[in-house]
Amino acid sequence: MTKIIHLIRHGHHALLGLTLCGRMKGVELDDPGCEEMARCAESISPRPTLIQSSPQRRCMQSACILAAHFGLPVEIVPALNELDYGEWTGRSFEALAPDPRWWRWNEQRGTIRPPGGESMRALQKRVVAHLEQVSSDRDPGTVVAVSHAEPIRAALLYYSRKELDDFLSIEIDPGSVSTLSVDNRGIKITGINQRVPA
Numbered sequence: 001m002t003k004i005i006h007l008i009r010h011g012h013h014a015l016l017g018l019t020l021c022g023r024m025k026g027v028e029l030d031d032p033g034c035e036e037m038a039r040c041a042e043s044i045s046p047r048p049t050l051i052q053s054s055p056q057r058r059c060m061q062s063a064c065i066l067a068a069h070f071g072l073p074v075e076i077v078p079a080l081n082e083l084d085y086g087e088w089t090g091r092s093f094e095a096l097a098p099d100p101r102w103w104r105w106n107e108q109r110g111t112i113r114p115p116g117g118e119s120m121r122a123l124q125k126r127v128v129a130h131l132e133q134v135s136s137d138r139d140p141g142t143v144v145a146v147s148h149a150e151p152i153r154a155a156l157l158y159y160s161r162k163e164l165d166d167f168l169s170i171e172i173d174p175g176s177v178s179t180l181s182v183d184n185r186g187i188k189i190t191g192i193n194q195r196v197p198a
Contacts, residue, residue, distance in 0.1 A: 003135060003182040004142040006044060007152045010054075010062040011036040012174045019092050022085035022117075029061045036175035037062045039196040041069035043177070048072065049141035054080040054148060062175075063146040079130035080147040086117025110164035120164045124154035131155060135182040152178055159189050 011033030013021075021027045029037070044066070052075045053063035063074045088096060096102045105112045113119035127147075134143055149172040156170050156178060157163070171193050172178065179191035 003137070003140050004046065005131060005134060005180040005182065005187075006048070006142065006144045007155060007178045007180065008040060008062070008066070008144060008146045009149055009152055009172050009174055009176050010056075010058045010146060011040075011065075013058050016174060017093070019090065020085055020088050020096065022082055022089040023056065024090045025057075027056065027058050029058055033058070033062070033174065034065060036196070037065040038069075039198070040175050040177065041066045043196045044070075044142075044144065046142050048144045049139075050075065051144045051146070052077045052080060053146040054082060054151070056082055056148070059146045059148065063144075066144060066146070077130060077145070079126045080145055080151060082148040083114075083120070083123050083150040084118035085114045087115040088117065108165060109167050120150070120154060120167070123151060124158055124164065127151045127155045128158050131180065131187070135180075135187055155180075156189060156192060159187055 011029045013027055013033055014030045015021055015027060048070055051063055051067045051070070051072050053059045055076050055078060060074065060076070067074045101115060105114060109120040152172050153167055153170050157166065159180065162169065173193055173195060175196065177191065177194045180187050181190045
């Protein structure tokens, strides 16, 4: 029997592409983001048996849109939380651009961490540990895990056996679905960054 795990990035919000939100409080979906998640809900198959979410508001909003569609509760999972960007949290990308530490981190994700924050390797470890736990449940079904670009990217790098420094090789758009398939041979990637047409 096969278990399916859909890794879904939260929908669009007004600060996307402008601010490194991380674990900033009060970041909410905008109208396009809500519409994105409604379309995403209609595309998910087979019907999920469990919906999980990062504790961040934008993820919980996204998960609640999916949950309402399927008549399911949402389970909040700290392991799906966004990377802790430490001192960089809430800063604009424009303000970060001149910082040499920012450039080093983006070139060496496997070894550098944001100042006062979490390393990409620590993020990968917690996300993969959670996915392995979910996959060990022998009950077949479809699990939806709503998270952020970096946790999803970290998991996909792990299961595709790529180095963390190769993070730019995997794009994760808002409202996108990346899929893992679990059977007695283990976990394999069956879809990356699948977008629902507008």
